[in-house]
């Protein structure tokens with residue numbers, strides 16, 4: 001599932017070549033693995049091209065598949081408007097956690113990203129924004145020093161340049177390999193947001209599947225407006241832990257974006273295809289008039 005778009009596109013190309021070959025030779029063709037994706041919600045087989053055309057949402061049941069950070073930027077930002085910032089911040093194995101750097105390198109080669117967060121400046125419907133996206137394909141979007149530092153710098157960039165800020169979260173929480181240094185990022189990002197807020201600037205936080213742990217307990221839930229993507233898991237601790245702690249059954253739909261909307265934790269619940277339009281509208285309403 002890593003780098004979903006590229007992977008599916010290359011498999012599609014292979015299939016098309018096979019079809020062409022078939023037409024020439026009129027022989028039976030085996031369908032290669034990965035041409036179709038089985039929807040984990042409705043169990044239907046979906047042709048990957050249809051899935052890509054539909055913003056990686058199941059056309060049959062609207063199940064929202066995970067997206068990489070780059071795919072998310074493509075979905076929301078005006079074409080070619082994204083300029084990446086703070087690219088060259090690298091992880092230091094500060095606690096000398098065994099094999100940590102090797103693990104990081106593995107994820108880097110799998111995803112082609114330096115770490116789990118991409119930030120920069122872009123335009124959404126011609127409105128300039130500072131935008132950042134957590135990538136759940138990179139160590140489950142966990143927040144260590146690099147993620148925390150990049151999020152903080154992006155917030156400070158937005159503050160210094162009087163820009164609205166949009167952050168998409170998808171994270172398992174703080175990165176355990178960096179221990180207390182990971183937890184410190186929660187305070188650091190939150191403090192930076194306070195300065196952004198003091199300047200009267202807008203921060204839209206979009207919670208996508210899954211937003212949990214230290215990210216959910218810091219910058220992800222400090223948005224002036226918090227959007228939950230359809231059926232995203234949003235919470236702090238896992239359901240099993242909560243159930244075992246309180247010794248009670250949890251209500252149906254617990255920790256979904258819909259549940260969090262009902263409880264007032266999320267302001268709007270949006271389908272992926274409505275996401276860009278919704279953000280555009282919010283940015284437009286809050287646009288500063290000189």
Ligand SMILES: [Zn+2]
Nearest residue numbers: 039042058061
């Ligand atoms: Zn489906």
